[in-house]
Amino acid sequence: MPHRNAPLTETGRLRLARCVVEDGWPLRRAAERFQVATSTAHRWAGRYRQLGEAGMTDRSSRPHHSPHRTPTRLERRIIKVRVARRWGPARIGYLLGVHPSTVHRVLTRYHLARLRDLDRATGRTVRRPVRRYEHPAPGDLVHVDIKKLGNIPDGGGHKAHGRAVGGRHSSAHRDPTRPRKVSNHPNLGYGYLHNAVDDHSRLAYTEILPDETKETATAFWTRAHAFFTTAGITVTRVLTDNGSCYRSHLWRDTLTAAGITHKRTRPYRPQTNGKVERYNRTLLDEWAYNQPYTSEAERRRALPQWLHTYNHHRGHTALDGQPPASRVPNLHRQNS
Structure with a gap:
């Protein structure tokens, strides 16, 4: 089977070879007709003369001899x-x-x-079970994290128009009040995705904010806490990484005043906060990079609808194909 970038399939190679060998076409004419190099047309015509139709298949690129291979x-x-x-x-x-x-x-x-x-005692291969934990009730643990995301220039970036046009759009100031930090380099800035994910239900709350300072992170958690409370979830613990905003006194005092225990991951161990890290990847795949947006404003307008779909309709593999709403007691406020 030809590789994904091959200009000709086996059928196309056979047609090209027959045009040259049986119909007498010049190699240059056949190459132009099938949009390949003259050397390519020469190769397939030669293999057809030597092996017939069997020569139209790809050969292994492995060398016949490997003198430097380990004995x-x-x-x-x-x-x-x-x-x-x-x-x-x-x-x-x-x-x-x-x-x-x-x-x-x-x-x-x-x-x-x-x-x-391997089992060290017997040397036998053992299949290790997937280590997956889950707290028994919503609110027992909420994962919080920040994801830095580059802004899209007005008119669209390279994902929408390619490198040439996207580079010209990026070189223009999207925000005239923001000066360039490096000469001849665009300074479009970044958006900071502040995310909170409930460990049991995977219910998520996301905001795009301009920075990751302690004041911004604390204000985000205040709104996220209100969101979980409205959904009928009583938050008792919050897990974050060791970012400076999460080590601040303001963050500590805000959680303490609400009766919430703050836990931090071990340094350089993001797997501990794996649920929100996986949510970050889903957010990028299904929202941020799902389509070629023409502006940052267009991408941000699409976030609320995607977030609603994620919480209410999108099936989650860890929830047996059910959305997070299936595990939340009052997400639709039917009990309020």
């Missing part, structure tokens, strides 16, 4: 040490006098299991 005997020794001692590439390399990267390539070539997937 088979050394590969066997690497595999033997790995299986017997369950060592990593570095220790095997030190033992056999081989660079660890070479050992890693050999282990990868023979599809040997990673050490983390």
